[in-house]
Amino acid sequence: MGPxxxxxxxxxxxxxxxxxLRLTLGCISLLLWSGGQPSIAIDTGEIAEKSWISNxxxxxxxxxxxxxxxxxxxxxxxxxxxxxxxxKILSLPEVGLLFETSPNFRTMGTDPKSAPDPIxxxxxxxxxxxxxxxxxxxxxxxxxxxxxxxxxxxYIVVAPPDEGDNDGxxxxxxxxxxxxxxxxGGIAGSDFNLAxxxxxxxISGNLETVGGSKSSGLQHxxxxxxxxxxxxxxxDEVQNLDFATGLDLAKWYFEASPAVFNREALASSxxxxxxxxxxxxxxxxxxLNDPLDWVTIECESCDSGHGARIVRFVDESLxxxxxxxxxxxxxxxxxxxxxxxxxxxxxxxxxTECQIASVLTNVSRIAILGDFTRGGEGVAIDDVAVxxxxxxxxxxxxxxxxxxxxxxHNPGLVRPTCC
Numbered sequence: 001m002g003p004x005x006x007x008x009x010x011x012x013x014x015x016x017x018x019x020x021l022r023l024t025l026g027c028i029s030l031l032l033w034s035g036g037q038p039s040i041a042i043d044t045g046e047i048a049e050k051s052w053i054s055n056x057x058x059x060x061x062x063x064x065x066x067x068x069x070x071x072x073x074x075x076x077x078x079x080x081x082x083x084x085x086x087x088k089i090l091s092l093p094e095v096g097l098l099f100e101t102s103p104n105f106r107t108m109g110t111d112p113k114s115a116p117d118p119i120x121x122x123x124x125x126x127x128x129x130x131x132x133x134x135x136x137x138x139x140x141x142x143x144x145x146x147x148x149x150x151x152x153x154x155y156i157v158v159a160p161p162d163e164g165d166n167d168g169x170x171x172x173x174x175x176x177x178x179x180x181x182x183x184x185g186g187i188a189g190s191d192f193n194l195a196x197x198x199x200x201x202x203i204s205g206n207l208e209t210v211g212g213s214k215s216s217g218l219q220h221x222x223x224x225x226x227x228x229x230x231x232x233x234x235x236d237e238v239q240n241l242d243f244a245t246g247l248d249l250a251k252w253y254f255e256a257s258p259a260v261f262n263r264e265a266l267a268s269s270x271x272x273x274x275x276x277x278x279x280x281x282x283x284x285x286x287x288l289n290d291p292l293d294w295v296t297i298e299c300e301s302c303d304s305g306h307g308a309r310i311v312r313f314v315d316e317s318l319x320x321x322x323x324x325x326x327x328x329x330x331x332x333x334x335x336x337x338x339x340x341x342x343x344x345x346x347x348x349x350x351x352t353e354c355q356i357a358s359v360l361t362n363v364s365r366i367a368i369l370g371d372f373t374r375g376g377e378g379v380a381i382d383d384v385a386v387x388x389x390x391x392x393x394x395x396x397x398x399x400x401x402x403x404x405x406x407x408x409h410n411p412g413l414v415r416p417t418c419c
Contacts, residue, residue: 051413052414052415057174059077062187065182068139075133088125099117114136137180146189158171179268192232198218201218205250253368261363275387280377281379284375294369295329310359401419
């Protein structure tokens with residue numbers, strides 16, 4: 001008998017009676033029964049993957065919060081047979097306080113909105129008593145809102161046992177994410193108002209000048225220029241051209257700050273927009289590179305760890321001639337995002353809602369193209385923001401995608417990261 005290749009958790013055993021002899025060497029056990037053939041059990045040490053709970057679902061939501069204002073956040077859950085669900089708070093916001101709604105707000109909708117005492121860490125998991133499944137968030141007192149969200153918290157929904165089976169098991173959901181955005185729905189953003197090295201932004205893909213000095217470093221300007229007010233820019237002084245096509249072989253990009261934009265809170269941005277203002281300092285915009293992958297969003301952990309990338313290319317509905325322009329791209333299928341097959345033999349396809357949602361759930365990179373022209377150019381950007389969908393559209397994250405997709409490496413598994 002030849003060697004076994006790619007064995008995974010192989011066990012050849014008899015369940016009818018225990019063996020009379022067991023010999024173990026490392027991960028291999030030889031089992032011998034009386035009057036029977038010996039059998040082998042191999043322990044690979046592999047840890048079985050946890051099953052993803054697709055029903056019920058605690059929906060991802062985004063709730064807008066103004067400074068110094070107690071704000072109501074509507075939670076949402078779903079169960080396939082429409083059972084009445086219990087809602088439990090699993091974690092509290094990093095800053096600010098979370099309250100249950102007050103009795104007068106539940107009955108009359110009047111202030112004060114919140115109960116007298118906030119939910120404390122010692123009370124977790126905290127079961128909500130408001131039948132409308134609302135909580136009240138109070139942001140830090142006398143504090144200016146940031147360009148992004150105030151904080152976030154997680155919660156679950158619990159489905160009761162089936163009717164007639166009071167002793168049956170209850171079924172909790174996977175955690176849902178509630179993101180407490182600023183007043184205009186901002187989840188993550190950079191306005192570059194501080195001269196702190198570009199708020200964590202960098203530039204990639206630019207070449208060095210003769211002598212080794214960088215021509216590509218991100219520069220900050222602390223003054224207004226048209227609609228740009230304290231902005232960052234990059235310049236392209238060295239080009240690596242393909243002499244056959246005249247196109248740049250290496251394009252340069254503005255790379256978003258990982259500390260600001262690579263956050264789980266972006267999961268609640270589905271259905272919202274990514275917005276930024278751009279203006280060229282110089283460059284010949286009659287001679288453009290091709291293709292122009294203007295905005296790229298990546299997720300390293302998606303597709304079972306193989307990675308995923310969605311790209312918004314310049315096309316007939318999205319152009320730029322170098323003049324000042326505010327770009328706003330929908331973070332859903334209306335945004336015309338293309339899904340990168342990560343295989344040069346395959347063509348880009350329009351991204352599905354679950355492909356977009358999966359990437360937004362665990363963003364590892366956001367890049368904005370600066371290298372539009374075939375020659376040198378200078379490009380400035382300002383006020384980059386990822387904004388949630390309107391409150392009337394919440395929960396905007398697709399239910400089907402939050403339930404999960406079948407994994408290509410193992411069709412028996414369902415995961416949101418497999419979308």
